[in-house]
Amino acid sequence: MIPFFKKKKKLPSASEKRGIKEDLFAKCEKCGALYYKKQLERELWVCPECGYHFRIPASKYVEYLLDEGTFIERIGENLYSTDPLKFPGYAKKLEGYYEKLKLNDAALCGIGHIEGIKVVLFVTDFKFLGGSMGSVYGEIFLRGTRRAVKEKIPFISLTTSGGGARMHEGIFSLMQMAKTVVGVVELNEANIPYISVVAHPTMGGVMASFASLGDIIIAEPGALLGFAGPRVIEQTIRQKLPEGFQTSEFLLEKGFLDEVVSRKELKKRLAYYLKHFGGSNG
Numbered sequence: 001m002i003p004f005f006k007k008k009k010k011l012p013s014a015s016e017k018r019g020i021k022e023d024l025f026a027k028c029e030k031c032g033a034l035y036y037k038k039q040l041e042r043e044l045w046v047c048p049e050c051g052y053h054f055r056i057p058a059s060k061y062v063e064y065l066l067d068e069g070t071f072i073e074r075i076g077e078n079l080y081s082t083d084p085l086k087f088p089g090y091a092k093k094l095e096g097y098y099e100k101l102k103l104n105d106a107a108l109c110g111i112g113h114i115e116g117i118k119v120v121l122f123v124t125d126f127k128f129l130g131g132s133m134g135s136v137y138g139e140i141f142l143r144g145t146r147r148a149v150k151e152k153i154p155f156i157s158l159t160t161s162g163g164g165a166r167m168h169e170g171i172f173s174l175m176q177m178a179k180t181v182v183g184v185v186e187l188n189e190a191n192i193p194y195i196s197v198v199a200h201p202t203m204g205g206v207m208a209s210f211a212s213l214g215d216i217i218i219a220e221p222g223a224l225l226g227f228a229g230p231r232v233i234e235q236t237i238r239q240k241l242p243e244g245f246q247t248s249e250f251l252l253e254k255g256f257l258d259e260v261v262s263r264k265e266l267k268k269r270l271a272y273y274l275k276h277f278g279g280s281n282g
């Protein structure tokens with residue numbers, strides 16, 4: 001039998017020919033500069049050439065923001081999604097992420113110190129289903145805020161979420177918008193400071209709930225922040241959107257954000273606000 005197609009043999013790339021391992025390098029998506037990953041690691045994954053902020057996993061943010069060795073207690077680490085809608089392929093996908101990312105959902109939450117000040121830190125991971133918000137994510141958030149209220153310590157969230165609410169859990173995901181807002185209301189009622197850091201991208205139900213409710217809202221430079229994406233808006237309103245619409249810098253100018261802060265300055269800036277709010281060491 002004659003095969004319908006013939007598999008083309010993959011030709012080696014230039015670096016493969018020279019025997020260079022490709023995974024040692026990373027290319028800047030904005031300016032195209034090529035770096036050793038180790039070099040970028042020292043730069044906190046900010047391009048030294050153009051300032052582009054590479055997307056990094058939740059664990060890296062924990063490492064960059066908290067004092068070394070202080071992130072001991074994890075909140076909600078034993079919670080797993082029950083796949084309430086029996087969404088085709090979802091359970092298998094989750095298994096893959098548990099294995100690969102060593103996370104039980106797209107959110108990582110725990111207690112740690114920033115320049116000696118005790119906080120609850122909630123960070124999301126884009127690699128886990130786009131950092132989308134499902135029922136476990138929402139529950140981890142609420143447990144985190146309640147812990148902050150109980151211990152009277154500030155709460156900080158750092159989000160990267162491309163799609164917002166997780167479609168695989170349908171209405172259960174949408175309900176997390178209300179649930180996380182309840183967490184923020186409880187922080188307010190107890191006079192606990194809440195700082196929201198929004199990184200690229202923070203969209204949909206995440207932006208439309210807790211992420212936009214911080215007492216202070218800080219963005220990383222060049223992040224895409226909004227509800228619906230620019231293409232959807234243009235098609236709906238049939239109008240051309242302004243240049244740079246939905247970027248951190250645009251939203252700062254319009255008064256939606258308090259500050260745009262480079263990742264390299266973020267820890268220092270968070271500590272500044274925490275001290276301003278009256279955070280003490282302990």
Ligand SMILES: [Zn+2]
Nearest residue numbers: 028031047050
């Ligand atoms: Zn660059």
